[in-house]
Amino acid sequence: MTLKSPKVLHRELAARCNEMLKRTEWRNYLRDALTRTLRLRRETISLLFTDFEMFRDDVREVKERAVNRLDEMFEMFKKNCEKRGVRVYLAKDAEEACSIIYRIAVEKNAKLLTKSKSMTTEEIMLNAYLEEKGLKIVETDLGEFIIQLAGEKPFHLVYPSVHKTRYEVAELFSKLAGRELSAEISDLMQFARGYLRELFLSADIGVTGANIAIAETGTVVVETNEGNDRLGSVPPKTHIVVMGMEKIVEKVEDALKLIVAHPVSSTGQFLTTYVSFVSGRNPLAGDALGRELHVVVIDNGRRAMRDDPWFKEALYCIRCGACMNICPTYSAVGGHVFGYIYTGAIGLPWTAYVHGLERAAEFAPLCISCGLCKEICPVKIDIPMLIAGVKHRYVREAGQLMTNRVLENYEAFYSFASRAPWFFNALLRRGFVRALMERLLGIDRRRPIPPVARKTFAKLFNERKWTQHERRAVIFADFFIQFVRPELGIKLCEALNMAGYTPVLPPQKTSGYPYIAYGDLDKAAEVAKYNVRRLSEVLRENDVIVSAEPTAVYALKYVYPRLLNNSEDSVKVSKASVSASELLDLLVNDGRLAVKRVDGGKVGIHIPCHERALDESRSVYNLLRHAGYEAVFVETGTCCGMAGSFGMKHGVLGYVLANAVGEPLFNLFKQSGCGFVVTNSSVCRIHIEQGTGLAVYNPLEVLEFTAPNTR
Amino acid sequence: MDDVQTHNINLFLERFKLVNGIPLVAENPEQAALHTADLIASNGGKTVYIASAFDEVLQPLQSAAEKYGITVYRDLRGREALEKLKQVDASVTAAAAAVAETGAVVEVAYDDAVRLASSLPKIHVMLVKSSTIYRSVSELSSLLREALNNRTAAVTLISGPSRSGDIEQRLVVGIHGPHVVAAVVLK
Numbered sequence: 043m044t045l046k047s048p049k050v051l052h053r054e055l056a057a058r059c060n061e062m063l064k065r066t067e068w069r070n071y072l073r074d075a076l077t078r079t080l081r082l083r084r085e086t087i088s089l090l091f092t093d094f095e096m097f098r099d100d101v102r103e104v105k106e107r108a109v110n111r112l113d114e115m116f117e118m119f120k121k122n123c124e125k126r127g128v129r130v131y132l133a134k135d136a137e138e139a140c141s142i143i144y145r146i147a148v149e150k151n152a153k154l155l156t157k158s159k160s161m162t163t164e165e166i167m168l169n170a171y172l173e174e175k176g177l178k179i180v181e182t183d184l185g186e187f188i189i190q191l192a193g194e195k196p197f198h199l200v201y202p203s204v205h206k207t208r209y210e211v212a213e214l215f216s217k218l219a220g221r222e223l224s225a226e227i228s229d230l231m232q233f234a235r236g237y238l239r240e241l242f243l244s245a246d247i248g249v250t251g252a253n254i255a256i257a258e259t260g261t262v263v264v265e266t267n268e269g270n271d272r273l274g275s276v277p278p279k280t281h282i283v284v285m286g287m288e289k290i291v292e293k294v295e296d297a298l299k300l301i302v303a304h305p306v307s308s309t310g311q312f313l314t315t316y317v318s319f320v321s322g323r324n325p326l327a328g329d330a331l332g333r334e335l336h337v338v339v340i341d342n343g344r345r346a347m348r349d350d351p352w353f354k355e356a357l358y359c360i361r362c363g364a365c366m367n368i369c370p371t372y373s374a375v376g377g378h379v380f381g382y383i384y385t386g387a388i389g390l391p392w393t394a395y396v397h398g399l400e401r402a403a404e405f406a407p408l409c410i411s412c413g414l415c416k417e418i419c420p421v422k423i424d425i426p427m428l429i430a431g432v433k434h435r436y437v438r439e440a441g442q443l444m445t446n447r448v449l450e451n452y453e454a455f456y457s458f459a460s461r462a463p464w465f466f467n468a469l470l471r472r473g474f475v476r477a478l479m480e481r482l483l484g485i486d487r488r489r490p491i492p493p494v495a496r497k498t499f500a501k502l503f504n505e506r507k508w509t510q511h512e513r514r515a516v517i518f519a520d521f522f523i524q525f526v527r528p529e530l531g532i533k534l535c536e537a538l539n540m541a542g543y544t545p546v547l548p549p550q551k552t553s554g555y556p557y558i559a560y561g562d563l564d565k566a567a568e569v570a571k572y573n574v575r576r577l578s579e580v581l582r583e584n585d586v587i588v589s590a591e592p593t594a595v596y597a598l599k600y601v602y603p604r605l606l607n608n609s610e611d612s613v614k615v616s617k618a619s620v621s622a623s624e625l626l627d628l629l630v631n632d633g634r635l636a637v638k639r640v641d642g643g644k645v646g647i648h649i650p651c652h653e654r655a656l657d658e659s660r661s662v663y664n665l666l667r668h669a670g671y672e673a674v675f676v677e678t679g680t681c682c683g684m685a686g687s688f689g690m691k692h693g694v695l696g697y698v699l700a701n702a703v704g705e706p707l708f709n710l711f712k713q714s715g716c717g718f719v720v721t722n723s724s725v726c727r728i729h730i731e732q733g734t735g736l737a738v739y740n741p742l743e744v745l746e747f748t749a750p751n752t753r
Numbered sequence: 754m755d756d757v758q759t760h761n762i763n764l765f766l767e768r769f770k771l772v773n774g775i776p777l778v779a780e781n782p783e784q785a786a787l788h789t790a791d792l793i794a795s796n797g798g799k800t801v802y803i804a805s806a807f808d809e810v811l812q813p814l815q816s817a818a819e820k821y822g823i824t825v826y827r828d829l830r831g832r833e834a835l836e837k838l839k840q841v842d843a844s845v846t847a848a849a850a851a852v853a854e855t856g857a858v859v860e861v862a863y864d865d866a867v868r869l870a871s872s873l874p875k876i877h878v879m880l881v882k883s884s885t886i887y888r889s890v891s892e893l894s895s896l897l898r899e900a901l902n903n904r905t906a907a908v909t910l911i912s913g914p915s916r917s918g919d920i921e922q923r924l925v926v927g928i929h930g931p932h933v934v935a936a937v938v939l940k
Contacts, residue, residue, distance in 0.1 A: 075922040090854060126904055184928055185919035201919065208920050227920050231928050238929065243839065259901045269915040269930030272872045276865045277835070294894050294901070301910070302855075302890055312768065312855035313890070313912045316930070318868075319897060322905030327834035327866040 045400050045436065048443040055379075055407060056694040062375040063694065063702050068205070069374060073706065075204055076367045080679050082310025083364070090302070090312060101303045102421045104296040105358035108257075108288075112348050112357075115257045115290040116339060122260025126322030128335045132287075136166035136396075139340050143168060143249070143282055144175055146336055150280050152177065152246035156238075158264070158271040159183035160251025161199060161361060162340060163284050164383050165396055168249075179249070182238050182270040184231070188214060197377040198385060200308050200363035205376055238270070248274040252285035253304060253361070254297045255337075261321040262337060263297055265304065265314035272316060281323065283337045287344045288357040300360055307420040308362035343395040352431045356391040358421040365415035365425055370681035370703040371408045380408045387415035391428040394435070403436040407695055410685035411559035412651035413596070426558075427604055433561025445484030445696075446560040449687040453552045456494060456525040463494040486697040489690050490728055492526045499528035503547045506532070508539050515543040515625070516580055516587045516618075518573075520594035521552045522724030522740075530742040534590060534622050537747035541634040548580045553597040556687050563605070570602040570612070578611040581618055590622040590742065592722050593686065596652035621653070623722060623741055627661035630668055636750045639669040643717030645744070646676040648707075648730055650723035651685070662722060662741050669745050676714045678707050684729035700729060708733035720744060761853040761886045762938060768856030772913035773926050775935040785939045786813035789845060789878045794821040796876050796933050798842035803827040804870035805847040807880055810939070814845065838869050843876035844931075849908075850885040850896055851936065857910040858936050859893065861900045868907055877931040879911070883940045 046054070063069070087094050108115050120130040133139035147155065155172065157163060157179055169190070172179045181190040185202040189195070191214040196202035203211070212225040215233050223233055250271045254263040262283050264271045275281040291297055297319070305311040323335040347353050366372050366386030377385035382401045384392040387409060394402035406429065415425040459466035469475050476487035485491070499519045515538045523531035535545040554569030577587055577598075589595045598619040606612040629635040645666055649659040659675070666673035683689060683703030688696060711719060711734045719738040721727055727738040766776040775792065779785035793801055801823050806814060818825045826837050838844070846867055850859040858879045862868050871877050887893060890910075900906045915930030926932060 071921075078922065182929070183919070184917045188919065201922065203919050204922060206920070211920050227923050227925055230920060231917065231925050235928060242929075259898070261901055267916050267918075268928045269872055270928075272868050272909070273929050276868050276872070294897050295891070298890050298894060298897075309918070311912070312772065313852075313857050313910055315772070315912050315914070315916055317857075317910040319901065319906075319908040321901045321903070321907070324863060324865040324868075324905045324907055326869075327832075327864065328830040 045403060045440040048441055051403060052407065052443055052695060055404065058379045059375050059699060060694045062379055063698065069702065071207070072205060072376060073373045075201075076373050077679065079308075079310055079367045083307060086306050086310045086312060090306065097303070098420055098422050101299050101360075102358060104291055104299055105360070105421055108291045108296070109348060109354065109357045112287055112345065115292060116287055118257035119255055119260055119290050122258065123337060124260075126260055128260065128322055128337060130337045130339060133338055133340050133342070135342050139166045139284065139338055139342070140168055140171035142338050143284070144172060146280065146282060147172070147177055147247060150246060152280070154241065154245045155179040155247045155249055156182050156241055156245040156274040158248070158250040158266060158274045159186050159202070160249070160284055161196070161384070162251050162286050163249065164196060165342065166284075166340065168284070180238070180241050182242065182274050183266070183268060184234055187234060187238070191218060195378065195383060196385070198363055198366055199361055205378070242273040243277050245274070245278050247280045247282060248276075248278045249282045249284060250275050252283050252289055254300050255285060255290045256294055256297050257290050257292050259294060259321060261319050263301065264318045264320065265301065265316065267315040269316050272318060276326065279332045279334065281335050283335070284340065285337070286340050286342070303420040304360050304362050307364040307418070347395045353391055353395065353428060355423050356388065356395070356428055358423050359388050359392070360421060362420060364418045364420065368414045368418045368680055370412060370414070370683055371410055371699060373680070374699060374702045375408065380405050387425045387429065388423065390432050394432045399432070399435055399439070402432050403440070406433050406436060410681070410688045411555070412681040412685050413655060414651055414680060417654050424604065427601070430558045430561055430563060434563040437561045442560065442562065445691055448483045448485070449690065450556045450560060450562060450565070452556070452687065453521065456521065459494045460498050460525055463496050467493045480692050484692045485690055486692040489697055490732065492724070492728065495526055495528050497528060499524045499531040500547060502528045502532050503535065503545070506535075508535070508545055511542050511544045513543050514546050514582065514585045516546045516548065516577060516585055518550060518577065518587055518589040518594055518598065518619075519547070520589055520591040523590055524552065526724065527740070530590065530740055533742050534588070537626060537635060538588070540747065540749050541629040546580055548576045550576050553591070553594040555593050555597055555601070558601060559686055559688070567605045570605040574602055574606060574609070574612045574615050577615050581614060585618060586625060587615060587619040588622050588625055589619070590722065590740065591724060592621060592650045592653040592656060595619055595621045596655055600655065621656050621661070621722065623661040623665060624657055626747070627664045630665065633750055636748045637665055637669045638746050638748070639671050640744055640746050644715060645671045645673045646711055646714050646716030646719045647673055648682065648719055648721035648723075648726055649675065649677055650721060650726050651681050653722055659722065662720060665741060665745055666720065671744075674714065674716065676707070676710050676716065678710065682707050682726050682729055684725050686725055689725070689729050701733065704729055704733050711736060758883070758886070761888050762883050764853035765851050765856060765886050766938065768854065769913065769936050770856070772856045773916065774856065774913035775933065777935055777937045779937055779939050782807070782809040782939065783813045785810050785880060785937045786817040788937050789814060789880075790817035790821040790823060792878060792933070792935050793823055793843040793876055798823060798876050800824045800826065800841040801843040801845060802838055802841045802870055802874065803845045804867045806845055807847050807882065807939070810880060834866050835869070838866070838873050841874050843878065844870040844874045845878045845880065846871055848879045848881045848885070848936070849900070850887060850893065851881045852887050852890055852893065852910070854889045855912060857912040859896065860909045860911055862907045862909070863903055863905065865907065868909065871909070871911060872930050875927065875931055876933045878935045878937060881936050881938050883938050886938070
């Protein structure tokens, strides 16, 4: 399959999204369902862990260690399985895996196979292969059973049929039963129980997946809530396990960590209802004759992924689906649009490797680079950067969408416009100019464009004389402070100067994050290299690098080191970087600065996505409360939808989708009784202001900083 | 019994309930047997398959079942065992351990009839010795290693009844496995 051009791909994806966005009720239902799992996850974490971050590090270490020794793990697992009489196969690709399973079925003269939920068998399209050969294979997980009857692909890694209402399920089951069934969920479950029970007990072979395998003991671990893996695998003489190579971990202790990480992140359960550690094939009521266990281990691109330094960590995925539950666009358009067989955020790198870049490219633009998948991942996989890698490979082969190129170059536009701000601002106010921009550049005319400031921050900064101190704060201005609201940057510098820091402003570019969002990683690396060089040149011991923009701090702390292979300077810059509100909060707490409010009323705080990786806006809350405001967080737990420049784009894959995602948050703000909104993000503010009709401010606009003794 | 063990028992009872299981406490084997028979009878059970039970509970269990009019099956082999397991209303198994934090019971099976006993009937009662209740999942490693030392073994952590949220994410218990799952903690 050849790669489609960006224009064709954009048009097709927009059409598919447009169809889904028409279903408002369905969207609300899906979002509620996914939000419920996020809430349960939070509750369970608070009941089980004192330090969940440490647990995430432990889980990552388990997977990292195993993936680093992937071939060795397989050999150890195979040897220990064979000691127990288990047959182990290694299939290089989907075709070979399917043919191994078919050969076993022929050898056993099997006609009927049952299958317990396994994404790996979906990956290799086992059902279609066996059905074509005349075998009957029945899904026994309720969700997969529904999907099989509907002839669809799974919608979600963990909840394959989450998009189906009970009425749709009743229709499918009635057809199978040959009679009208009620849409009561308990009745539908009873029907499925009865229908599948017969098949469990008469099947020739039971096929299951495996969530984990343990190399040192030759054990497979299978988790199900329904118990269908047990009913499917115990009665038949032959049990076939199908699993990816990356499922093998070294030790029993490793597996015990994963069986907790998986349900907590996925459904918010303490443990999956049935967690079975299967070693060898037990006799059944004293009868061991002919009882066999076969384990088909699949490569299908995994070793290639392991050998690719950029994508290797995708193999750490434990398939919990949490990245789908939190993804803002996934919950708006669903897994049939946002996925091929593997869906959602982690589905992108996986699809690129096991099903091809052309498949992944078809839904890659739905990642709006909010970064929340990384924050929720129990293995701390840097999913946003993996996705940027997928986009990069596509862009390198097929080219970039023109609108993306325009948005990537916003800095050049503002830099140019700042030479004659009055002229450009007047132009941007003209309807026909915006109509032309929409038509030619793809910038939605309904979205306000921030006016250009009369003087840039750099100019204002250099006009000032700053009191010199031993400690220094290196300012990283980024777009908003540099070109739109430079006076807020000056206010920040004044506060820091008052608290004993000399502000320093080296030459710099804006963070370059749009390059990452749109997959231009070479350009992103160039910007990162430039900024890191400029910042590290002036950085002395005990200096801090301060920025008021969450995305800029996120880029300095987490993205630049990755782009620059953790170079010494990038790590130095990362360690020194701090958000303006975090530093100001620290100074107020230390008594080096006093803060007071400039207005009254109840304030609603919006947490920008990239600030979730920093301090989740806790410093903004502290500062507002310290100043005497009544402040509350107003949030849905996910992105507002703006996602940097994404919400500026014209059409479904931009303005429309951004609003569909933002809708629940807008409603929460409207119902909150807050007089105004405060957020650190300069782009979220545009979106929220437009969506809620409320005034939205940067914290620096509503706070006054003074020396402590003048309070 | 020390404070830590008492805490673990209480935590297990609380968490097992949270996963929709029915926790029961017995001061002695006779009480464990009565709790078991009472639970089976009150859920409409008339037949029970005892797949495994602690020695001290076995005789009282026979007597209690008789008192409640429940027919007991045990020590069956081969086809006969499988056929009976398909028909009975309830099953009893002896647990190897339990985990307090997660409300899970640990079943160690060297014969898959035990796994079917905890999968097929609508009512499943697990007997748990209070001394085998661990605080967390990570403490199970020695037990697991010992069980997996056998040439064949299946160790299952069971947290309440079989459940599914696949239709509209509404939780319904008892999809393929038992509807009623009880843990009788024997002090």
